[in-house]
Amino acid sequence: MLDVEINKKHDEARQGEAFAPAPSLSNSPARKFYIESYGCQMNFADSEVVASILHENGFGATQHFQEADMIFLNTCSIREKAELTVRKRLTEFRKVKKYNPGLLIGVLGCMAERLKSKFIEEEKLVDIVVGPDAYRSLPGLIEEAESGQKGVNVLLSRDETYGDISPIRLNSNGVTAFVSIMRGCNNMCSFCVVPFTRGRERSRDPQSILDECISLFDEGYREVTLLGQNVDSYSWQNPDESEMVSFAKLLEKVAQISPLLRVRFSTSHPKDITDEVLFTMAKYENICKYIHLPVQSGSTRILQMMNRTYTREWYLSKVNRIRELLPGCGISTDVITGFCTETDEDHKETLSLMEYCEYDLAYMFYYSERPGTLAARRFTDDVPEEIKKSRLQEVVALHRIHSLKSMQKEVGKTAKVLIEGNSKKSDEHWAGRSDNNKVVVFPKNENLQKGDYADVVIESCTAGTLIGRLKNN
Structure with a gap:
């Protein structure tokens, strides 16, 4: 289910402290964070909000967990398999911490809210636990974790939308x-x-x-x-x-x-x-x-x-x-x-x-x-x-x-395709999607670039891909 959702029931008084402005860490030495996202598209979008909040507070992103000072897993609770996958990953990262004692490990998102006590008290897998509505407090929680305390905020909000935050696009194709x-x-x-x-x-x-x-x-x-x-x-x-x-x-x-x-x-x-x-x-x-x-x-x-x-x-x-x-x-x-x-x-x-x-x-x-x-x-x-x-x-x-x-049904038709990048199988072919969300692959043309639209005549298909040629070629 591509869609995840929630309930909340915490008093307004405590929500005020949860969403107070995070302390600025801009004077701290540059530190790097690494995020892995699981589950629905909303989780991936949330990770981009988290990246923006951390960047504004002096942290830099990395695509390699080996060089990170803190590792975050943005989690999904929609199915048991997703939770088991995250637990296994946390165990792997906990082993990395043996060789890097200063490494902080955090759980974000749906599992954070649901399994906070297990992660911190019973299994001692993480240092930071942050729910979907508490990402603004993350810089402060990092400071708490660095002082030896556990950083936890899983309060839910009646009004948080992160509407004022410009997400940092992670692993983006630019299109x-x-x-x-x-x-x-x-x-x-x-x-x-x-x-x-x-x-x-x-x-x-x-x-x-x-x-x-x-x-x-x-x-x-x-x-x-x-x-x-x-x-x-x-x-x-x-x-x-x-x-x-x-x-x-x-x-x-x-x-x-x-x-x-x-x-x-x-x-x-x-x-x-x-x-x-x-x-x-x-x-x-x-x-x-x-x-x-x-x-x-x-x-x-x-x-x-x-x-x-x-x-x-x-x-x-x-x-x-x-x-x-x-x-x-x-x-x-x-x-x-x-x-x-x-x-x-x-x-x-x-x-x-x-x-x-x-x-x-x-x-x-x-x-x-x-x-x-x-x-x-x-x-x-x-x-x-x-x-x-x-x-x-x-x-x-x-x-x-x-x-x-x-x-x-698409074979023989012409599809308008937005070029998203190279085909996974060949740098000589473009790949993109049609209006009705079907993946289309076709030979490159020097006049077209990533982000351009192309009219493609569909000549054949597999169960997952349409294969065609540029119209008038």
């Missing part, structure tokens, strides 16, 4: 960038830990979003992806109440920056995506025709247990509406197999829904119970793991058929 438009989530999907690790929903000031997108365009970026746990519920009321900015209006404002700036977004919730958004997408050529619309299950009974607040029929009506208003629009999804009480019949309903939708892309997982979620409190995780995995294999196999079919 595409993520822009967070909101934080948190008010949906309480029973399987999801995010409402308990990232807090309640709050939208960012639209002008700060526009300013960031304009700055990116001026720097040469040609695509932005607007990020939120549920972008369709974005809503901003100007202080003078002169204007209410919905997601559709925000989308239009960003699209109007320049026709050369492509706009994508993630993630939409089936209960919230509106015709206004679809009409806005249809109106502007530079708003990419691609929607991530997680379904999770094809069974209405399971959807109700998941607290998804829509039925199978509601979801299919949204897919039909997308295809009616945006012919050729790419649609991707998330699917969970083996949720509590799921029967063979429920599973068959998921497969039949997939047959109907024929998704271009799908993120597929078997159910992993997360401590603290509504499902963990209310339901028994009663589907045996071998059945979860066998059902997942069926879902994956079916999607492979649909994915290849989706790619084959």
